[in-house]
Amino acid sequence: MTLENKDVDVQLGTSEEIFHEYFLFRQLLAFLPDLYRVIDQIRDNPSKRIFLAREDSRGGLQGLLDLPRYVQQRGPGQTRTSPRILPVVRSRYSYDTPENQLALSVLRTVRTRLASNPFPIKSSEHRAARRHRSKLEILTKSPCFEQVRAAAIPRLYREATARVDRRRTGNDRAYRKLLQWLDRWGAQFGPADDENDETLPLSFPSGDAFWNRIFEIWCLGECMASLQRLGFIATYIRPLHTTAEEIALFERRGQKVSVLFQRASPLGLAGWFYADAAPLRGIPDITLVTSGTTPLFVDAKFREALPDKRRTEEIYKMLGYAENFNQGNPQHPFHALLLFPSPEAHQYRVVRDASASVDVITSTTVRADRNPMLDTLVEHWISSSAGGARSANLLN
Structure with missing residues (x-):
């Protein structure tokens, strides 16, 4: 048997990169239960933004009477309706706050990251990632996130931190836990990158x-x-x-x-x-x-x-x-x-x-x-x- 030299193309660092990718993915799977507990606490008492809305009340007076509109409707030539329709001003609320936007952006970003699964299809990690993606999809459709806009995580992190520090959320403990979760594990998946987001409006701050x-x-x-x-x-x-x-x-x-x-x-x-x-x-x-x-x-x-x-x-x-x-x-x-x-x-x-x-x-x-x-x-x-x-x- 004779031996002869032969050039072999070896990609240095490939095995280390794959190991690092596997490690980060397993790490994300391991700490997702912590995120679920935080999100559940947020869903139990989400922060709100209060505003006034002009609406109509049929039958009885349900709200604060909007006097200018009422006088205008009662003027000469105006037809009466049955049942009576009264213009009112009501206090409404919206969940579209920076901290809720942050929570939604984190859920969507984690779900996107789980889609890039490096493990074989029949592996336990791949099956766990599919289950987590399904659960994350359900969480993003929670009532408190239905009318919330997702945005870039770094900006929302700063705005949510400021609001939590000033105790403006009504549930500071839960939102602070979300910020702490991001401090520990958020660096590996970076800012949200949803191609469906409108980049121009989301480039502006969302605060008052x-x-x-x-x-x-x-x-x-x-x-x-x-x-x-x-x-x-x-x-x-x-x-x-x-x-x-x-x-x-x-x-x-x-x-x-x-x-x-x-x-x-x-x-x-x-x-x-x-x-x-x-x-x-x-x-x-x-x-x-x-x-x-x-x-x-x-x-x-x-x-x-x-x-x-x-x-x-x-x-x-x-x-x-x-x-x-x-x-x-x-x-x-x-x-x-x-x-x-x-x-x-x-x-x-x-x-x-x-x-x-x-x-x-x-x-x-x-x-x-x-x-x-x-x-x-x-x-x-x-x-x-x-x-x-x-x-x-x-x-x-």
Whole structure:
């Protein structure tokens, strides 16, 4: 027998990679029962998002009567129905919260990972993976996940962690266990990658803070559009990320109006202090500044305001600005505006005297050619600066 040399193509590392893949897959199978226990605790008490819904009540009154719609339906020429249909406002809830989105995304991602089974079909691991996939499919169809959107796990992990730390879920222990499960075993399967997800909407944060900022920017645009409708010409409009104090400057017949966004300087010096001597500060959302009068402070509130319900809490916040930054003069002029989204436009005013007022405007967020209530209020504020004697200015 003779021996001869022969080249053999050996793929170094292949056996180690297969062993590692088998190990990770068995590890996932071993710790899935822990995930099931966490999901069961979440399903028993899922977090909710509360909101108001306008609906109709047939027969009796089941909910809070929606007075504006009721008056409109009872007007002349309106037909009566039998049984009676009453417009009501009801409190509803949704399970579409970041922590529920995280739970659903984890279930779907684990199920997808189990589909890439490296074991032979007749192996016990392969059969266990099929059983787990069936159970995961059932869990994803639980009532608390029916209207929940899946998204990228890393972003949802950060948002859910923040909400759990602030105790905003109503079931912090269960959701914290989910976060801990991800800390221990989530690294091996990475972020969710569902080809059916819509990547553009899911790239935005899902918390309320994001939509609050969007409404603040919308109100900023409305204030600048109002100045333009009143004949002001924009000297410049800077981007939102500017470090300059003013974000825009408008001019009309020599009169200039500066627009500030999220700036504390127009308020001036505080009259109230913490016990450690730090001043009690405030940052209005939007401020319009012109010479001869105090600034117009605009606060954007992304919460639905019904026309027949007074927003006392938010009004007192603006009055707090007037008290804290009045420079020791209780009769200091003060102008403020609260903007709320609402299906119906409405306005009312709280006054101290002719020089101090807080206006509340509820407005639809559908952009129109004019916003008469806002235009009238801004024009009234501007005209208050043309009285000859210069009022005390909060900027000084």
